[in-house]
Amino acid sequence: MSVDTVAATVAVRVIRRDGSVSPFDATKISVALTKAFLAVEGDGAAVSSRIHHVVAELTAQVRSSLLRHANHESALHIEQIQDLVELALMRGGHHKVARAYVLYREEHAKARGEAVEPDTSANLDWTRVEHVVAEAVAGIADVTAEPVLAETKRNVYDGIGPQELAAALIMAARTLVEQEPNYSFVTARLLLDKLRGEALSHLAGAPRLAGHDELNYPGYFRDYLARAIDLELADPRLATFNLKKITAAIRPERDLDFSFLGLQTLYDRYFLHDDGVRFELPQAFFMRVAMGLALRESEREVRAIEFYELLSSFRFMASTPTLFNAGTTRPQLSSCFLTTVDDELESIFQAYKNNALLAKYSGGLGNDWTPVRGLGAHIKGTNGKSQGVVPFLKVANDTAVAVNQGGRRKGAACAYLETWHVDVEEFLDLRKNTGDERRRTHDMNTANWVPDEFLRRVEADAEWTLFSPDETPDLHDLYGNAFAARYREYEAAADRGEVTVFRRVRAVELWRRMLTMLFETGHPWITFKDPANLRSPQQHAGVVHSSNLCTEIALNTSLDEVAVCNLGSVNLLEHVTPSGLDTERLARTVRTAVRMLDNVIDINFYTIAEARRSNLRHRPVGLGLMGFQDALFVLGLPVASQAAVDFADRSMEHLSYYAISASVELAEQRGRYESFEGSLWSKGILPIDSLRLLAEAREGDALDVDYSSTLDWDGLRERVRTSGMRNSNVMAIAPTATISNICGVGQSIEPQFQNLFVKSNMSGDFTVANPHLVRALKERGLWDEVMVSDLKYFDGSLAEIDRVPGELKRLYATAFEIDSRWLVDAASRRQKWIDQAQSLNLYVDAPSGRKLDELYRYGWHRGLKTTYYLRARAATGVEKSTLRGTDGKLNAVPAAVPEPVACRIDDPECEACQ
Known part of the structure; x- marks a missing residue:
């Protein structure tokens, strides 16, 4: 739909700072942009001509983006529009103009704050607002209530309702996060106030509270639990616990420990709700999960409290399916499921059904498709030829899309194929954006299951033979030297004409294509069959045929066992x-x-x-x-x-x-x-x-x-x-894409991606600043508006900022500034202690075929079992956004600038495990 068509169908309204509403006028954007360019570049004829062209393009971009957002919001605030102007300038590379524009906005905002004390609505309880904001800033360093209150006053209007006021408070604090990251905690506490209002309004007879300290948490918890059971959301057995002991152990003050990203994530996706109204507060959530995990303990209350302490203190966090479903009527708590698909139609379609049932309650899937015969293989029942494994993978892809885990996140699966499968070259192309769409899987992850024999031939520049598994069925269950010996026997059989479907390729050429597709499409990932099996504690009980959705699981699968x-x-x-x-x-x-x-x-x-x-x-x-x-x-x-x-x-x-x-x-x-x-x-x-x-x-x-x-x-x-052991396997390092957000720490074993950036996930867009770096810069008197501007300009990197000491540059180097061999070395050291595997992302600045070849063979030599995503800067550059107002959206408060970054650091596909 064109911009003009959208404009014809959407009546865009603009909320001005005084609360009045007026129609959107694109000419005002053109005027503002022109003034900004002239102020920086002068007004010569040649300059003016170029400015006119640039301004026209930028105005069209802002107008298009604005009209898209108008489909989702009844009106847009003037600050949101100015944010979009700023964003267009930065994206266009007009950094000096953008900086002047930022300073102009800040000067005028300061002048408005000094000159005007806006009236608030007559029916607005401003005393309560001041109390809530004072409580939100209490005990947090380097924050005050005044700027939050001032920004809130600029956005309230006559007749504002409780929900709109709560959103205005959150928005006001959120706009301050960029300059002072500790306002993230203030914003979280204001969101908590909104959540508390929702929760109490859902419980019969609950009073309206002025602040957090007035809440009777034990009483609330009893009412909440009864309501959850009545709605058939919580297991009725939770009511049989000694609730006096349980409620006495709740630590209400821990509700104040969340960052905005953490609490917003819980709000959007984890808390129990009734038709969208949340009635589960954070400590009630943790206690519900803890009680659910203690249901079969002999000392239920003692163990529930022990589990609660671990969760609520952020010392340990269970995976997302456990947090979603523990203590509910459908406690599907497991994270990952690995299956093997047999070479029969009945098995294939049973696999689709199993995938759907497993994904329904938040499971992430790893499917081993290697047994399915390849393209051109004979089908005895029809005397025809097989279309290979790829058409079946397309159906698996669409199944994952259709079953979206109750609407809380996308269904997610990863298909694995061994490198000797005759369809491996088509398998490499599954995520390409060109070619026959019937042979593409844009929504499903893929991974190569690579035997050591293949890497040996790559390093020897030898030939590699591709087979159809219906003629070489035992290769699937062999690994190590046994695989290598049997594989050579099949090659000899092919030379004698005893194998009908096979193809010979140069191992190096296939390896190069694997790495090329990994760089171009992000898939298939590189995972290693032999280390996963030779180091498996369960060799006597079966074979590890694949890993899981996020490459950290190494467990046996068969037709009888998932x-x-x-x-x-x-x-x-x-x-x-x-x-x-x-x-x-x-x-x-x-x-x-x-x-x-x-x-x-x-x-x-x-x-x-x-x-x-x-x-x-x-x-x-x-x-x-x-x-x-x-x-x-x-x-x-x-x-x-x-x-x-x-x-x-x-x-x-x-x-x-x-x-x-x-x-x-x-x-x-x-x-x-x-x-x-x-x-x-x-x-x-x-x-x-x-x-x-x-x-x-x-x-x-x-x-x-x-x-x-x-x-x-x-x-x-x-x-x-x-x-003996209670568990066949005990360790695996998952991506922790979401639970690390809840705890306010970096994901898994990942290096710092950037020191200041917009993080995008299913809960919205969030300003994220490295709190450790901010603390260090404050100690040296270096944290100021100029530093924020420089960090944005240099994509969150300190390398080009001269006034930052060298030791800080080394300590806070970002993912693309380090050699990924350091990450491999650290992973190799961890892997020697782990009975399963680890989700290891690799980062390559200015990737080349040689770099990727050396890096992945280095990982193989260092004994890694698997690798995960390859991150290349070309695909993951952080947008040069102002970051203002982009700290979260969805149910709690709309984002001012909802444009996502180029690559979502918190990939929703990773979240199926964590």
């Missing part, structure tokens, strides 16, 4: 001090966290029998971590340093030691998992020991890893061997 993993992550920031890792605190956290994850298995609502059978037999869990980069900031360690690599090693060693110990303790209390006998665990082979198995299979120098350790592993080996 692998299930239950995830949660330790917040590393809560376990470090400037002097180092707090190992005692970490041990306590991990012990409780593993118990919580083990409880998930028994409480879980299973949508298919194959998942229930597998989960109860093997009982795998995946304890991971988040906030790794934050921990490095506290310790003063640049991520691109040997000290950071060593910290990755030691912190993961402790987490691994405590997690395995916790599983042993549970085995002593509750019994071993059913398939323990015959596992590597039963032989006293721990993850650190399984590195030797991979080294033996690699032969020679194809594995370059560190074997060092610091803890008493001999004692733990003996405990594992004699007492």
Whole structure:
């Protein structure tokens, strides 16, 4: 639809600062832009001619964007329009003009604030507003109530309702976040006030409160729980807990600990609601989850309180499905499901059904499609030829789109294919934007499941043979040297004419194409079959045929068993001090966290029998971590340093030691998992020991890893061997795309993406500033408006800002400023302690074929099991937005500038696991 057509169908209204409403007039934008350009560039004839052309283009951009937004909002505030003008200038590269425009707006805003004290609505309880704002800023450094109140007064109007007033308060504080990041906490508290109003209005007879301190939380919790049960949203068994003990343990003050991004995320997607009205406050939410996880404990109240303490303090956070569904009537708490699809129509269509049922309640899917015969293979039943695996993948893609997890987030799946499959070249093209749409899967992730033999041939510049699995069926279940030997036998059989469908390619050329598609489309990811299997504790019970949606799970699958993993992550920031890792605190956290994850298995609502059978037999869990980069900031360690690599090693060693110990303790209390006998665990082979198995299979120098350790592993080996394990697998590092937002820390093991940027996810667009950097700059007297402007201009990087000391530039270097080999080194050190895998994103500035080849082969040599997204700066540059008013949207308050950044750092597809 053209801009003119939109203009004809949408009556755009503009809310002015005095509250009046007038029609939108595009000529005013042209005039303002022209004045800004003339002020900076002068008014010569040649300059004026060029300015006229540029202004016309920019005005059209602003007008188009404005009219799009007018479809969703009844009226737009004048500040929103000015934000769009500023955004157009920055996007167009007119940085000097934009800076002048910013200063002009700020000067006039200051003048308006000094000159005018606007009247407020006669029916507005301004005393309550002042109380709420005073409470919101209390105890937070470097913030005051005055600018929030002043901005609110400029936006209220006669007859404003409670919901509009709440939104105005949130908007007022949100506009201040860019200059002072601590206003994020103020904004969160104002959102909390809005939420509190919704929650109490939903409960019969609840009084209207002036502020947080007046809430009787125990009384509220009882009423909330009764209402949730009455609406059939909460499990009625929660009412049988000793609620006196439960409510006495609630810590209402922790409702004040959220950043705006964290609370907005909970508000939009997690809290229980009735027809859109939220009635679940944050501590009630955490307690509901904790009680749900303690339902089968003998000391339910004691354990629920223990679990609540861990969640509400942000020391550990369960995965999104657990947070969504614990304590509800449909407790599907597991994060990831891995399936194998057989080479029969019945199996294929059963796989679609299973995907739909598993995705319905928030599960992320990893599908192994390798057994499905390739293009041109013979079909005995019809005497015809197969169309290959790709058409079936298209249906799987559309199934994931159709089943969108109750509207809370997109359904998400990843298809895996082994590199020897004859359809692998078509598989590489699935995410391309050109070609036959019937052979494209734009919404589904894809990943290569790569055997070591292929990488050996790449490095030897040898040939590689592609087969159809109906003629080479046992390759699917073989790995290591057994795979390599059998693969060579099939090649010899092909030479003798005993294999009908095969094709020979140069291994290097196929590898280059894999990397090219990874760069161009982001898919398929590169994951390694042999390390995943040779180091699997469950080799005796089956084969790891794929990973999951986010590449951190390494569990067996078969036609009879759908692998299930239950995830949660330790917040590393809560376990470090400037002097180092707090190992005692970490041990306590991990012990409780593993118990919580083990409880998930028994409480879980299973949508298919194959998942229930597998989960109860093997009982795998995946304890991971988040906030790794934050921990490095506290310790003063640049991520691109040997000290950071060593910290990755030691912190993961402790987490691994405590997690395995916790599983042993549970085995002593509750019994071993059913398939323990015959596992590597039963032989006293721990993850650190399984590195030797991979080294033996690699032969020679194809594995370059560190074997060092610091803890008493001999004692733990003996405990594992004699007492057993409660869980077949205990560790996996997931992306934590959403739960890290809730906790206010960096995702997973990710480096800092930028130090100031707009973060986009399903809850909106949020201004994010690195709080550690801001604190450091404040200490040196360097945090001011000029620094904010410079950070925006340089895409959140300190490298080109001369007045920033070199040590800060090194410590706060962003993802594209470091060599990703440092990330691989740290991941390699972690991987030696992990029985599953880790979601490892790699960042490459100015990527080239040579860089990608060296980086991914480096990861293979360093013993990685999987890699995840490849981030290239060309595809992930942060927009040069003003960032004003872009700190969140949707239900709580509309975003002033809802344009997303070029690449969503918080990719919604990642969120299916976390």
